[in-house]
Amino acid sequence: xxxxxxxxxxxxxxSIAMLRERTSGTLERLLTTPLSRPALLAGYGAxxxxxxxxxxxxxxxxxxxxxxxxxxxxLALVVLIAVVGAVLGVALGLLASAFARSEFQAVQFMxxxxxxxxxxxxxxxxxxxxxxxxxxxxxxxxxTYAVDALQEVGRSPDPTGTMWLDLAVVAGAAxxxxxxxxxxxxxxxx
Amino acid sequence: xxAVVVRDLVVDRGxxxxxHGLGFTVPPGQVTxxxxxxxxxxxxxxxxxxxxxxxxxxxxxVLGEPAGSPGLRSRVGYVTQAPSVYADLTVRxxxxxxxxxxxxxxxxxxxxxxxxxxxxxxxxxxxxxxGGQRGRASLACALVGDPELLVLDEPTVGLDPVLRVELxxxxxxxxxxxxxxxVSSHVMEEAARCDRLLLLRGGDLLAxxxxxxxxxxxxxQDLEEAFLTxxxxxxxxxx
Ligand SMILES: Nc1ncnc2c1ncn2[C@@H]1O[C@H](COP(=O)(O)OP(=O)(O)OP(=O)(O)O)[C@@H](O)[C@H]1O
Ligand SMILES: [Mg+2]
Numbered sequence: 001x002x003x004x005x006x007x008x009x010x011x012x013x014x015s016i017a018m019l020r021e022r023t024s025g026t027l028e029r030l031l032t033t034p035l036s037r038p039a040l041l042a043g044y045g046a047x048x049x050x051x052x053x054x055x056x057x058x059x060x061x062x063x064x065x066x067x068x069x070x071x072x073x074x075l076a077l078v079v080l081i082a083v084v085g086a087v088l089g090v091a092l093g094l095l096a097s098a099f100a101r102s103e104f105q106a107v108q109f110m111x112x113x114x115x116x117x118x119x120x121x122x123x124x125x126x127x128x129x130x131x132x133x134x135x136x137x138x139x140x141x142x143x144t145y146a147v148d149a150l151q152e153v154g155r156s157p158d159p160t161g162t163m164w165l166d167l168a169v170v171a172g173a174a175x176x177x178x179x180x181x182x183x184x185x186x187x188x189x190x
Numbered sequence: 191x192x193a194v195v196v197r198d199l200v201v202d203r204g205x206x207x208x209x210h211g212l213g214f215t216v217p218p219g220q221v222t223x224x225x226x227x228x229x230x231x232x233x234x235x236x237x238x239x240x241x242x243x244x245x246x247x248x249x250x251x252v253l254g255e256p257a258g259s260p261g262l263r264s265r266v267g268y269v270t271q272a273p274s275v276y277a278d279l280t281v282r283x284x285x286x287x288x289x290x291x292x293x294x295x296x297x298x299x300x301x302x303x304x305x306x307x308x309x310x311x312x313x314x315x316x317x318x319x320x321g322g323q324r325g326r327a328s329l330a331c332a333l334v335g336d337p338e339l340l341v342l343d344e345p346t347v348g349l350d351p352v353l354r355v356e357l358x359x360x361x362x363x364x365x366x367x368x369x370x371x372x373v374s375s376h377v378m379e380e381a382a383r384c385d386r387l388l389l390l391r392g393g394d395l396l397a398x399x400x401x402x403x404x405x406x407x408x409x410x411q412d413l414e415e416a417f418l419t420x421x422x423x424x425x426x427x428x429x
Contacts, residue, residue, distance in 0.1 A: 024274055025274030026274045026276060028274065029270060
């Protein structure tokens with residue numbers, strides 16, 4: 001759950017913030033200023049990424065103290081994975097809203113992006129029990145790797161190579177999503 | 191050189207053709223009024239000039255470059271019809287934010303707030319402002335960039351006569367300092383304050399004129415009356 005919660009929350013927060021930017025007309029206005037699109041998205045990414053870090057830290061602290069979360073590996077790694085997952089949420093939120101041509105579309109994108117990752121990340125149903133094609137879908141959803149990384153930390157006292165690889169995949173997906181978002185955000189609309 | 195040159199501009203929105211091949215020029219250092227009834231295409235035309243409108247065909251050249259070019263973004267200011275400012279920031283924070291985007295400082299931002307008559311409300315959240323105040327906050331965010339071309343979509347809607355006169359005086363002052371202004375309105379009374387007039391109707395340019403010429407052509411001292419006469423004349427020619 002620690003992998004998913006920060007992701008979902010930050011995805012929703014980012015999508016809603018961008019939606020407000022759209023409805024208030026400030027997005028259109030920002031796009032007529034010298035501000036570049038990568039700078040706009042990087043700014044959003046950085047601001048929400050920071051919020052995401054704080055949120056992930058809080059979630060893990062509460063889980064460890066109040067709910068006696070116990071993992072074999074260091075808690076710091078759990079925080080790190082949660083933060084990277086949250087940043088992924090921010091990046092996908094920005095990408096979804098960049099793709100949207102209208103507010104309506106932006107709202108529709110939210111469940112389309114969050115739900116499959118939620119169901120197929122391997123937490124609700126272990127990946128081994130999924131149908132072959134569902135596993136294949138699960139393989140390309142970045143959240144799967146965040147959950148896998150957390151399970152690695154839960155199992156082994158020392159960070160494993162698989163865990164680092166998982167983490168790298170999640171971080172890579174976040175960067176890719178941001179880059180794509182910068183490429184798809186349109187200045188001109190009809 | 192003309193500040194804006196529009197040639198054969200055709201714009202479709204949804205399934206409808208909204209602008210039917212417009213052509214005109216906007217001279218620099220003047221206030222050009224864009225007037226016409228609701229739905230005539232004023233906002234669409236302004237969006238094309240600032241480069242946020244997908245156009246079907248035609249050319250829009252702004253300050254010598256194609257509309258929407260990256261180089262124009264610091265030279266053109268746009269105030270949308272619906273005030274586009276952040277509701278949960280104060281007036282001052284909003285203007286300072288847009289100032290920063292244009293590489294201007296806090297001093298310029300505070301001056302812009304004073305210019306639009308919001309000095310007393312500078313620390314108020316935008317969400318708590320009246321409609322007219324919100325519009326002026328939005329205007330301040332464009333003034334602060336000190337652009338060469340200002341495109342203002344109905345900036346005086348919802349303002350009392352005193353404020354309206356003040357803003358128009360401010361526009362005239364900006365124009366005499368060399369700024370080019372394109373201001374839309376559907377109040378013909380405001381047309382008198384423009385140097386040039388573009389009259390739109392149903393996506394067509396009805397006239398490219400001046401207040402004096404409109405009075406003569408429309409055979410009335412009252413600009414509203416003159417506009418209506420022009421509309422009737424054009425319908426007679428058409429039928
Ligand atoms: N997003 C849109 N999709 C489809 N049609 C649109 C859209 N926006 C505007 N239109 C249509 O384009 C036409 C021109 O609209 P525009 O907003 O340019 O008019 P306007 O002259 O600014 O009117 P107003 O004085 O009411 O602001 C209208 O008929 C309108 O219905
Ligand atoms: Mg309009």
